[in-house]
Amino acid sequence: MINILLITFAISLIYMGIANRLSTVINILAVQGIILFGVSLIELIQINTINLIFILFETIVFKTIAIPIFLNNVIKKNNIVREAEPFVPDFASIVIITGILLGSFILSNIINVEHVRKMFFIVAISALFTGLFIIISRKKVVTHIMGYLVIENGVFILSLSAGSTMPMLVNTGITLDIFVSVLVLGIFVNRIGNTFEEMNVDHLTNLKD
Amino acid sequence: MRGLGVILIIFTSFFFTGIVFRTKSIFSGRKGPGIFQPMKDIWRLFQKGNVYSETSSFIFRIAPNIYFASVVIALMLIPFGDQKGIFSFTGDFVFFAYILAVGKFFNIIGALDTGSSFEGMGASREALYSLLAEPAFFILMGSFALLTGYTSFYDIFSSIHFGSSISYAIGALASFVFVLIAMIENSRMPVDDPATHLELTMVHEVMILDNSGFDLGLIFYATHLKFAMYGAIIANLFLTPGKEWFYSIPIFIAMQILFAIVVGTFESFMARFRMSHNPQFIFALTSISLLIFLTVLLIVGKFL
């Protein structure tokens, strides 16, 4: 069951690579949130309700509902053009993401650690690098946030695969941090929208030597 | 008896230059002046009053005195055979060179003091040539020090004894170098032609264009003394020690006269170099004296 979920997650990553509409990307993020909820639910079924509530909070409320809505608002507010405007053509990005999947597969085979479930590891790593790839290959500022979120999802899965979790308090702190940082970033996207008429990272290269 | 050398040098200086002129004139088929003519000129100059340039300062007035004094002190250091000079101490030839340098220094700044467009020229040449000539003298003394193991005029000359043939070669070379040094120091042929009348080609003469009367006399006489002094040094090379003084005096005078004649011959058969050639020529002396040094090394057997 878990594996199916994780594979869907991986597919969502590929889909994200070719999704050339911001709204689709956001939707994919929401979907990933749901998937993560499922995964963590199965993982941590044995433990108490507080933990459950926390997971629910972390995945569904934040990742699936709050953040997508917020990002949609941001996009509407700055009436950003809907295209994702990648530097690289879709085909190339597909190839690259597949390459990332393959690479992480091989990597996990090289490193094989007994008590770390391979599937988790592969998906997590590929999520990390896909997120990085999205950050690097997309023009828009908003897409950077999305890439960041993908990375965060990857980290989430990675921590699941490690099995060991932080104490509840710390976990809450971490989640809050991530959420707040996304908010802050969003706010700054708004600012950027107000300052520069076109939401393009190439405007943000004045500070250099 | 220490003063004997000085007295003799002064004595020879009276006719030394005269002999040179005489030789020249004879070679050029003239009768020429008497050998005391130069001294007569100097005496005439002593009778005269001085003319000073209005640009010049007290430097110009004291320069000749110091020049002359330096030469006097220098010849006090020259030994005579196995007689010490009036002053004799270890490393006195260093003092010898430096005291002459003092004289030169004042000679030069005296020339510059007149602000003349020509005397500076002479001054610059004088400075350059003497600086180029110095090393030769020191290397020579160095090689003597190496040969004899002593470092003062007296000890060196009293302990040079020519044994092997090669040491004679040294003597010959050394005296040759000394002759040339003397020529340069007194700015004679082939470096400078005292008989020239074109300021642009003068070295020593052009420096004293503005000196007159007593000063000029001093300078001239200092030149003669210097000449005689170098003659004395050369003579010392051949005054074999241990001889009584009444043997060595004739040898000395003979050497001096010989030296003077040699100089005269040089001058009459040699043309003055072009100014631009002088430096090479003078520096050649240094290399010759280095050659001497090497030979000495050979003798004392350090080439092992």
Added chain:
Amino acid sequence: MSLSLFILFVTLSFVLLVGFSKESWAGNIALVSVLINAGTSSWVAFNAVTGHPYFEILGGGSIFGDIPIRIDALSGWFILMMNFTVLTGILYGRRYMKHYENKSGMIPLHFASFIINHVSMIGIFCVQNSLAFLYLWEMMALSSFILVIFEYKKPETIKAGINFLIQSHICILLVTVGLIWVSVRTNSFDFNAISVFSASVNPEVSFFLFLVFFLGFAIKAGFVPFHTWLPYAHPVAPSHVSGVMSGVMIKLGIFGILRMLLLINQNYLTTGYFILVFSIISGLYGVILAIVQHDLKKLLAYHSIENIGIIGMGIGLGAIGLGIKNPILAFAGFAGALLHTLNHSLFKSLLFYGAGTIYQAIHTLNIESMGGLIKKMPQTAILFLVAAMAICGLPPFNGFISEFLIYRGFFEGIHLDSLSLATVLILSVVALVLIGGLALLCFTKAFGIIFLGAARSTFDHEVHEAEASKLFPGWLVVLFILIIGLFPQIFIQLLIKPVSLFTGSLSNGFQVMLLVENLQSVSMVTWTFILAIAVIAAIKKFVVRNRKTVTSPTWGCGYVATNSKMQYTAGSYVRGYRKLIRPLLQLNKKEENIEGIFSNPIVSETHPYDKIEVIFIDRPLKFLNNLLARVRFLQSGNVRHYVLYGVIFIFIVVIFSLLNDAVTYLTKLIKQI
């Protein structure tokens, strides 16, 4: 109250006092402070020189630990020398600075750093704790940097100042490396640890250690090729500062070298040869470049390099003497070096004071535009003449004595040991002679063109002699120059203790007496010389007493309309020489050709530039700059790249460590096979 604490206290209070005082007062306050510090330290130093070394331990707290303060004869000698020059410096400087009052606002800072500079120099001579030593050294560098940039209104001043700062920093770095080396191996900061360490290792290592120190101190001392900061720093500094810098500060380098020579026991013969060769190059190169300089202070700066060379020759000779266990060589060498250190500090500071006086009289340092100053400022001229003759090493002045000692050593050594020694020594003799001759050429030029003849340019203001209080320090120096020149035997006896620190192992009582007698006779001849001059002058006066002396224009060889433009210039004076050494120089010429029969006025300039500077400073810097330019892609301003760097870094490190493991594994495998 211990000496060091007292001096520190005095310094602190006076620095504060100067900092908050009126500009017109700063100079005098500084003078008082220098007097107190110099007085106390000189007292101790003099005892040390006469054989009663001073020792105290200053608690340096948690950072420095115990700071041993040892004033042995060597330190004593240097302290005495330094105090005198600093004293004359401040005496001169407080007058010199009057011209700048209420113009720059720098004066209190200037004098404060003068005091600090003085004290840190005292400290450097006697503190024997590595960290404290470095600390003081940097204080000295820093304060002298402040002193140098006094006339900050000129851009070249700042440029030279920075140059000076960096080069002295490089110097300190080398010394630091050396001291760290020792303190790591012995883990002690005391200087004695150095000798302990060098005793424990084999001679090659200790020679290398000495080399590190030598290079460090050589930068400060201005040995070629580390001299390049000197010709910039000296000209731009106020004259009393350049006097102190050139007279004393570069001697810190000499002191360092001597100290290390004392501490590090090694194969002295090799060291001697090494230093000797180094010094010969410095001496010759310095004077060779000095002659073509037409900026007076720059000329003097290059002469400092030359004199450092002479001092170095002395040290080298001494080291060789130690190497072949010949007391008289060693004694002559070290005595010559130490005495010349003192002499140079005397006449060089005097020359710089003269330069300063001239500068303030005519507001230029370009020799070509001077001339005939002897009539306007006779006293300055005499002072300058004395110093010039002294620096040429001419009797009856002090320069001759030290050079004579070194000559003595050389000639003594020629017939002693091996072929190599004889050859090296004769070559050094030639070098020393050439240096003397070149110096003569240079200073006849300097004195002749500056002071003699007719004025080469007209100044819009009245040129007049400096006030007495400004000339007084000069005369003070002249007094010492003459004393050393005329009574050398006294000073040689003062030198016995310091020198015997080096030659202590070899018994040298007898040789010392020998040298003393020798110098006695030298002084006798010198006296005779003076007497002779007097006599001749008297005779002349007597002879020409009732003849009329005419004054007329200079004989122009028939040309009557001579003017001051037709005089020989500095450039033309050294032209013949310049043609000879063309290959050694780098002359940046700017020449225009004359067109037409009646051509319009044309300008031709010739700027001598230092060839060694091109090779050792400019080119490497260029290379470094290009190298660094390669790195400047990082700050691209594009946030995507910023993220990437981290990832790439991780990858590279992982790959490298994997490769490393692989290599080690393979090597193991190969070992098994």
Added chain:
Amino acid sequence: MLVYYLIISFLIGVGTAFNRNQTVRIVLLALFMMVQTSVTIFAYLHLNTDDLVYFKYDALGVIFMCVLTLLSFTTIFHSHIYLRHRRDDSRSQSLYFAALIMLIVAMTCAYLASHIGLMWVFIELTTLSVAALIYHERTSLALEATWKYVFVCSIGITITFIGIILLSFGMGVTVQIDFSFKALQEQLLLVNSSWLKLAFLFIIVGFCTKMGLFPMHTAAIDAHTAAPPPISAFISTTLMNVGFVAIFRTYSLFANTAIQSWMNQVLLWCGLISIIVSAAYLLTVKHLKRMSAYSSIEHMGLTAIGLASGGIGYFAAIFHMILHSFVKASVFYQIDQFHRNFGTYMIGETGNYFNRNRAGGMVFLLALVGIIAMPPSGLFVTEFWIFKAMFASSHFVFLILALLFLSVCIYILAKNFLYILFNQTKNLIPAEEKTAASETWSQYFLLALLFYFGINPPVQMIQLIEEAVKNLP
């Protein structure tokens, strides 16, 4: 104690955020500083005691806490001057100070956190809170800088988190792992070294964003450029200290494992490249704040090298950070006045500052001495120790290269500062209002501390530092 501190300061922060009255604001700030000071003193008195489960008043934390408290006073003081001259409206002032208080609290907690996860949380919090401050001037440049800083720091902190997870991989137990430093120290001993290496690498690279070390130093530079000068002072002193504390804790965590020498290599390279990069950019930099930022990078590199060299290097590294905080803070405070005097940060368009503002000029002169580590600057001593440590650990090549490039840095710094102070070539318009000399007292105080600590540091500090480094090899 800490819980009260958090609550009170939270309340004060909220108060400042919503209060619009100047006097009330000042009272609140005074109140906060009292709390901050008292908690600092409390921390020093209760050394090595736990608090609030995940916090511990250990020596390292306390040292930097003291520095932070000290600099908070000056920073708040200079922020007031800064805002007064900007004539900002009351609202933005309130936001500014609220964010400042939040930042100070976050940093304090980051110093004291004894749990790696919690430290992570608070470090991220510092990033978020400083963002508001960097963006205070509301210019497009400020916007860009803030965006970069927040984004890069978030990514970096994520990388760190990955590192932590990798650590737990290595431990291989699927049960709950105690991530507090103390517990980790024992657990790490049974982790295989390749995992350790990987984990260390990720964690360090993440924290480099805060400390401003290569490879993640880039965003910090931009942040310095755009932030208000007092905040730049904070960024390059206390905030970098946060990064240093994190790295130091990580280092001492791994120090006893098998990978120590490898770790040293990595840190050495980070440090050396940081120095080289800063030298390279100093050569071309025109912007005064950027220049100071690069010099901070250079000092961070030196500290990293000191840390990696071990021995006395540990001690020297901490000492260096402290002293560097003093001098750099005073420089940035002075830069504020400088900017008011000239209306620009561009070095090329200024000059003759020594005469335009004597007090400030002297600050720059002394600060120059301080930064280039010449006596009486205390940095001279620490650098000496660092070099000694390098020599002792026989990293000769690193030593030579470091010395070389440090000299380059010194040259440039001296050149630019002297240009600012003395250059006469520009004919500049005189400053509209004279800056009061009283504004420079705090800077002189900091410089005096720098110089005094170079000669005779207080015993307590020495003890604290020794305490902090005592269980390192």
